[in-house]
Amino acid sequence: MEVLEHIPFNLDIDALLSKLRIDQRPNDIKRFQNLVDQLTPQANPKALYTVSFIESRSHDTVTIDNVTFTSRALRTKLDKIQRVFPCIVTCGRELDNLNLDPDDFVKNFWLDTLKEQILRHASTHLNNHLKQKFALTRIASMSPGSADKYVWPIEQQIQLFSIFPHAKKQIGVQLTQSCLMIPIKSVSSIRFPSEFDFHTCQLCHKQNCPSRKAPFDQHTWDSLI
Numbered sequence: 635m636e637v638l639e640h641i642p643f644n645l646d647i648d649a650l651l652s653k654l655r656i657d658q659r660p661n662d663i664k665r666f667q668n669l670v671d672q673l674t675p676q677a678n679p680k681a682l683y684t685v686s687f688i689e690s691r692s693h694d695t696v697t698i699d700n701v702t703f704t705s706r707a708l709r710t711k712l713d714k715i716q717r718v719f720p721c722i723v724t725c726g727r728e729l730d731n732l733n734l735d736p737d738d739f740v741k742n743f744w745l746d747t748l749k750e751q752i753l754r755h756a757s758t759h760l761n762n763h764l765k766q767k768f769a770l771t772r773i774a775s776m777s778p779g780s781a782d783k784y785v786w787p788i789e790q791q792i793q794l795f796s797i798f799p800h801a802k803k804q805i806g807v808q809l810t811q812s813c814l815m816i817p818i819k820s821v822s823s824i825r826f827p828s829e830f831d832f833h834t835c836q837l838c839h840k841q842n843c844p845s846r847k848a849p850f851d852q853h854t855w856d857s858l859i
């Protein structure tokens with residue numbers, strides 16, 4: 635089991651200002667930059683992962699580290715794979731301690747956006763780390779609760795977190811009773827080598843999702859579900 639801490643991140647301020655539609659508002663630009671200056675020294679994005687091997691498979695289950703996951707899509711994606719990388723990545727709890735005015739909804743929304751960007755950097759960093767360390771060309775991932783709800787139900791977070799019983803101590807991430815993570819800008823997944831690009835968004839019918847990375851793909855759906 636390995637922990638990556640103080641994962642580097644590089645915020646594209648111009649792109650963020652544009653995304654938040656404040657790039658033409660000098661006062662907001664100044665307030666946003668102040669928030670970035672306040673946040674940057676505090677941030678400590680982290681990742682926790684382990685190297686695991688598939689022990690058995692059935693029609694719609696796959697067993698890894700004595701933990702059985704039920705998802706036909708996951709089982710099919712891991713069909714020809716032996717080694718996988720269960721992981722948790724987080725923007726870090728440190729960013730929950732910035733003491734922003736809770737009534738300043740705008741600034742709290744900006745903070746959420748910044749946390750999301752930092753999480754993305756941390757997630758990409760983990761992929762690059764795995765590629766380099768294990769000589770992989772391409773990595774795909776699946777997360778419980780992403781895509782349509784029955785692709786890999788969010789309740790399977792319990793099984794995934796059972797691989798990481800000390801996640802709270804190691805990287806400050808805990809699972810709530812409703813299977814959400816604290817900090818909320820965290821992601822848990824199983825990463826695996828892949829011959830082709832794959833995003834769970836290809837298995838998601840959600841309309842107008844601002845975070846969509848790939849269009850819904852009927853062919854992928856038919857082959858995995």
Ligand code: SF4
Pocket residue numbers: 780781782834835838839840843844845846847
């Ligand atoms: S489209 Fe949006 S909700 Fe659906 S899997 Fe992709 S990011 Fe998640």
